[in-house]
Amino acid sequence: MATSRESTELQLRPARDADRSVILALLEAHRLPTDGVAAALPGFVVAERHGRLVGMIGLETYGAFGLLRSAAVDDAAQRHGVGRALVGRLLEDAAARRLTAIYLLTTTAEGYFQKFGFRPTTRDAVPESVRRSVEFTVACPASATVMVLRLSPAARP
Amino acid sequence: MSAGADIKQVVREKYGQAARDVAAGGAKSCCGADGCGTAGADPITTNLYAPDQTRGLPEEALLISLGCGNPTALAQLNPGDTVLDLGSGGGIDVLLSARRVGPAGKVYGLDMTDEMLAIARANQRKAGATNVEFLKGDIEHIPLPDASVDVIISNCVINLSADKRRTLAEAFRVLKPGGRFAVSDVVVRGALPDELRRSMELWVGCVAGALEEQEFLGLLAETGFEEGSIEPTRIYRVEDARAFLEGAGLDVAAIAPQLAGRVMGAFVRARKPLAAAVAPGAAAKECCGPTCCT
Numbered sequence: 001m002a003t004s005r006e007s008t009e010l011q012l013r014p015a016r017d018a019d020r021s022v023i024l025a026l027l028e029a030h031r032l033p034t035d036g037v038a039a040a041l042p043g044f045v046v047a048e049r050h051g052r053l054v055g056m057i058g059l060e061t062y063g064a065f066g067l068l069r070s071a072a073v074d075d076a077a078q079r080h081g082v083g084r085a086l087v088g089r090l091l092e093d094a095a096a097r098r099l100t101a102i103y104l105l106t107t108t109a110e111g112y113f114q115k116f117g118f119r120p121t122t123r124d125a126v127p128e129s130v131r132r133s134v135e136f137t138v139a140c141p142a143s144a145t146v147m148v149l150r151l152s153p154a155a156r157p
Numbered sequence: 158m159s160a161g162a163d164i165k166q167v168v169r170e171k172y173g174q175a176a177r178d179v180a181a182g183g184a185k186s187c188c189g190a191d192g193c194g195t196a197g198a199d200p201i202t203t204n205l206y207a208p209d210q211t212r213g214l215p216e217e218a219l220l221i222s223l224g225c226g227n228p229t230a231l232a233q234l235n236p237g238d239t240v241l242d243l244g245s246g247g248g249i250d251v252l253l254s255a256r257r258v259g260p261a262g263k264v265y266g267l268d269m270t271d272e273m274l275a276i277a278r279a280n281q282r283k284a285g286a287t288n289v290e291f292l293k294g295d296i297e298h299i300p301l302p303d304a305s306v307d308v309i310i311s312n313c314v315i316n317l318s319a320d321k322r323r324t325l326a327e328a329f330r331v332l333k334p335g336g337r338f339a340v341s342d343v344v345v346r347g348a349l350p351d352e353l354r355r356s357m358e359l360w361v362g363c364v365a366g367a368l369e370e371q372e373f374l375g376l377l378a379e380t381g382f383e384e385g386s387i388e389p390t391r392i393y394r395v396e397d398a399r400a401f402l403e404g405a406g407l408d409v410a411a412i413a414p415q416l417a418g419r420v421m422g423a424f425v426r427a428r429k430p431l432a433a434a435v436a437p438g439a440a441a442k443e444c445c446g447p448t449c450c451t
Contacts, residue, residue, distance in 0.1 A: 019260055036292070039306060043302060129298070134292060
């Protein structure tokens with residue numbers, strides 16, 4: 001069976017409570033907010049390579065809207081498609097949950113997320129439930145770029 | 158200003174003042190004719206916690222408690238649970254819960270008052286609690302995602318909400334399927350004459366708004382909760398309110414029979430069904446402007 005080197009090595013799975021300390025350490029290493037992580041953990045997916053957690057991403061849902069947070073890949077594991085795999089998985093999860101839009105805040109990765117179709121938007125255009133989230137209210141600086149990816153209704157079953 | 162915004166502002170000022178009073182070494186009650194900080198031995202907020210339960214917690218956390226029950230003692234909390242306290246005030250119920258859920262668990266305290274958040278965080282540092290996070294926000298707009306919390310506790314705060322339907326819908330939204338709602342609140346049993354109700358509510362709840370028992374159960378069911386129950390934990394005596402009611406110009410002897418056994422601190426319990434996927438309606442219908450909902 002022909003599988004790429006990456007797919008045999010990289011495992012994606014939902015985060016477990018036991019992952020919390022590694023996730024927090026990775027967030028701190030990347031200077032990303034740790035506020036609200038314990039509550040958001042049920043929406044986290046982690047990437048493992050050879051049994052070691054090398055990256056994660058979080059999807060918080062607020063009714064029909066998603067908030068992408070805490071996307072980070074261990075420095076040593078970067079440039080091997082880990083981030084791409086994590087974002088891809090998150091988009092699949094969002095589609096499965098029939099979310100209508102995904103929002104995110106970033107100070108460093110605007111260009112990266114543009115590749116997945118995210119576009120800059122304003123805070124005013126963000127639904128109130130998402131705008132009141134911990135990520136928007138306490139965790140991220142007001143200067144962070146707000147981005148949105150609208151999910152096409154046609155793509156949903 | 159709308160009535161809801163008005164109530165919110167009054168509550169914010171009143172509890173902010175209570176926080177400043179405690180910070181300055183003053184009294185603790187928010188109830189009574191003169192507002193916060195006047196009562197010596199308030200029958201509503203005193204003697205709620207057993208000494209062995211609060212041992213090792215900062216005295217300030219206990220002194221500033223403005224609750225009417227002890228939800229942490231009554232709620233079933235398991236090690237590893239994620240708990241949310243609506244209106245966490247000085248943080249005592251958060252700190253007590255944090256002990257119960259242990260290092261694998263997490264307790265969030267939500268409060269809209271900066272002064273209370275500052276005191277709660279100071280109490281957290283003194284208690285050395287690491288599995289605790291205090292968040293600023295309204296209980297009508299909880300800043301946590303859907304299905305993220307195992308247990309919601311609250312101590313005499315739901316009655317202060319200007320939009321209880323919205324508050325319960327938010328509680329429902331953030332609870333995981335099977336999650337538990339376990340709060341202490343002031344509840345009125347049966348219909349009271351309006352004037353009397355207002356006077357009693359001003360006394361017990363500081364700001365009018367305690368729900369009638371059946372109304373509370375009805376709202377819980379409409380929100381989607383199941384197994385709703387209300388269990389009285391402390392039935393207030395007319396005698397306790399005598400000075401306040403007389404001060405309000407009421408003939409206490411005449412109204413006592415109508416009030417007896419009707420106003421109580423109660424433990425309100427309900428469960429989010431396992432099958433519940435998302436909150437019915439509320440968030441899905443939310444709109445954010447002319448462009449994004451079309």
